[in-house]
Every structure is written in structure tokens, then in C-alpha cells.
Amino acid sequence: MKKGSNRMIRINDEIQKEISAIIRGDLKDPRIGVITSVLKVDTTNDLKYCKVYISVLGDEDKKQEVMGVLKNATGFIRSLIAQRINLRVTPELKFILDDSLEYSFKIDSLIRSVIKDDEEKAGADNDENV
Numbered sequence: 001m002k003k004g005s006n007r008m009i010r011i012n013d014e015i016q017k018e019i020s021a022i023i024r025g026d027l028k029d030p031r032i033g034v035i036t037s038v039l040k041v042d043t044t045n046d047l048k049y050c051k052v053y054i055s056v057l058g059d060e061d062k063k064q065e066v067m068g069v070l071k072n073a074t075g076f077i078r079s080l081i082a083q084r085i086n087l088r089v090t091p092e093l094k095f096i097l098d099d100s101l102e103y104s105f106k107i108d109s110l111i112r113s114v115i116k117d118d119e120e121k122a123g124a125d126n127d128e129n130v
Contacts, residue, residue: 050091
């Protein structure tokens with residue numbers, strides 16, 4: 001583990017917390033709802049760039065709409081981060097849509113469906129044997 005890694009973890013956590021708060025409270029755009037979450041933040045060691053992974057639950061149009069709003073508000077969000085977090089350099093933000101939550105819900109649903117089908121099949125087999 002590198003010496004600066006604990007520092008980067010703290011910085012990433014702080015940036016994630018602040019961006020979440022900004023999305024919830026400071027962005028007054030009605031297109032961003034409670035279905036928007038900041039999943040992860042990954043900042044480069046020199047603090048110049050920061051990838052912000054966003055999850056939006058909804059259809060593809062809603063996702064693209066929210067990502068467009070965030071892209072347009074990048075400067076505003078960055079300026080608020082500069083005010084709230086004391087860093088030498090405020091990183092440039094890049095918002096990335098992350099579908100992993102939706103994917104995990106889909107996989108979970110498929111697994112539950114297979115289990116239910118197996119249980120029903122097992123129940124039908126037991127009824128035939130009686």
C-alpha cells in the first residue's frame with residue numbers, strides 16, 4: 001500500500017460526500033431526483049482529475065437527461081467543492097454513468113425467479129409422488 005493512499009481515500013470520501021450533498025441540496029434542477037446517487041469517486045494522485053460514478057434509476061432517456069444536467073453543472077459543482085474542501089487544487093470533474101446497481105437488481109430478480117420456479121417444480125414433483 002502506498003504512503004499517500006490513506007490520504008487519497010479520505011479525499012475521495014470527502015469529495016463523494018460533498019457532491020452527494022450538492023446534488024441533493026444545491027442543484028435546484030427538477031430533472032435530478034432522489035433516484036440519483038454518487039456511487040464512487042476516483043481522484044488522481046495529483047488532484048487534477050476526478051471521475052465521479054453516478055447511478056440513475058430510470059429509463060435510458062432519464063439517465064441521459066440527468067447526466068446532461070450534471071455535465072452542464074460541472075463548473076458550479078466544482079466551485080462549491082473548492083469552497084467546502086480545502087485542497088491545493090480542485091480537480092476537474094468527469095461524471096460517468098454507472099449501471100452496476102441496476103445490473104445487480106436485474107441479476108437478483110433473475111436468481112429469485114429461478115429459485116421460485118425450482119421450488120414450484122419440486123412442489124409439483126412431490127404432489128405426483130403422494
